[in-house]
Amino acid sequence: MMADNRVNFNAHGVWAIYRFEMARALRTVLQSLVTPVITTSLYFVVFGAAIGSRMTEVDGVSYGAFIVPGLVMLALFTQSIFNASFGIFFPKFTGTIYELLSAPISYLEIVLAYVGAAATKSIVLGVIIMLTASLFVPVTIQHPVSMVAFLLLTAVTFSLFGFIIGIWSKGFEQLQFIPMLVVTPLTFLGGAFYSIDMLPSFWRTVTLFNPVVYLIDGFRWSFYGTSDVGVVVSLVATLGFLLACLVVVAWTFATGFRLKD
Numbered sequence: 001m002m003a004d005n006r007v008n009f010n011a012h013g014v015w016a017i018y019r020f021e022m023a024r025a026l027r028t029v030l031q032s033l034v035t036p037v038i039t040t041s042l043y044f045v046v047f048g049a050a051i052g053s054r055m056t057e058v059d060g061v062s063y064g065a066f067i068v069p070g071l072v073m074l075a076l077f078t079q080s081i082f083n084a085s086f087g088i089f090f091p092k093f094t095g096t097i098y099e100l101l102s103a104p105i106s107y108l109e110i111v112l113a114y115v116g117a118a119a120t121k122s123i124v125l126g127v128i129i130m131l132t133a134s135l136f137v138p139v140t141i142q143h144p145v146s147m148v149a150f151l152l153l154t155a156v157t158f159s160l161f162g163f164i165i166g167i168w169s170k171g172f173e174q175l176q177f178i179p180m181l182v183v184t185p186l187t188f189l190g191g192a193f194y195s196i197d198m199l200p201s202f203w204r205t206v207t208l209f210n211p212v213v214y215l216i217d218g219f220r221w222s223f224y225g226t227s228d229v230g231v232v233v234s235l236v237a238t239l240g241f242l243l244a245c246l247v248v249v250a251w252t253f254a255t256g257f258r259l260k261d
Contacts, residue, residue, distance in 0.1 A: 013105035014113045021087050021117030033125060036075050040129050043071055044136045047193060058195050059226040064137035069220040070192030071133065072126050073154065077187055077212070079125050080155050081179045084118035084162030089169055097259065107253040111163065118159035119152070126151055140223065146231070147222035153238050154215055160245035167258050186212045196228045211237060 047067055058066045091097040100110065133139055141147050162179075169175040190212030196204050207213055208229070218234025221227040227234070252259070 010105045010109050014109045017113035018117045025121050037132050040071050061224045067193050068133045069223050070216055072129050073216045074187050075129050076122050076126050076154055077158050077183050080122040080158035081162035083121050084159040085166035087114045088163055088166035115159040119155040122155040142225045143222040150219045157242040164248050186210055191216050
């Protein structure tokens with residue numbers, strides 16, 4: 001039987017799950033931190049050297065600096081989804097999910113612990129990538145408060161999205177399906193390495209249906225003050241995606257979808 005929601009906040013239970021998830025990341029430092037940093041460095045070598053030598057500026061910003069927000073968002077998307085999805089999927093895979101659901105901890109506290117740990121790891125990685133990028137190009141942040149806000153919102157939103165994927169998945173193949181075949185292509189087509197204003201009008205209109213565009217664009221605005229779609233629109237789109245994920249998570253626990261099986 002699934003545990004009933006409790007009125008009192010179980011801080012000890014949340015901290016126990018959060019600490020366990022963070023400890024798991026420390027046991028896989030090579031995969032969690034070193035690999036994304038090396039990948040980011042290779043992006044700078046390839047894109048900065050090959051494309052940056054031919055396209056020196058975009059919207060008045062050097063091309064190497066222009067792609068920094070996109071690289072951070074790319075890592076944030078993929079790592080947030082991976083950390084949260086694997087965090088909740090592994091208890092399902094081993095069968096320990098039933099012990100978790102029968103423990104004196106509410107659904108909200110379970111989500112808070114897993115999503116909080118995943119978001120924390122992703123934010124740390126995002127900061128490390130920004131520091132790594134500063135070794136290659138000068139990185140300026142014109143609106144630091146907005147940058148932190150978009151970083152937190154994006155990490156939490158995609159950690160929630162990853163949590164949903166982890167519950168939905170029945171196997172490791174499904175666990176990798178959406179991040180690899182949906183999120184990553186949408187990120188590359190969402191203006192991570194170019195301005196969508198550079199596209200022909202038809203393709204620019206098509207690109208505006210890509211939700212990732214608004215996340216990357218708002219984050220880039222906080223760095224350089226340039227925006228393709230408007231920072232307010234980007235913020236509203238991010239909050240809308242966050243609300244949609246919260247609704248799906250609430251429905252999942254209310255119905256027991258893929259949790260009772």
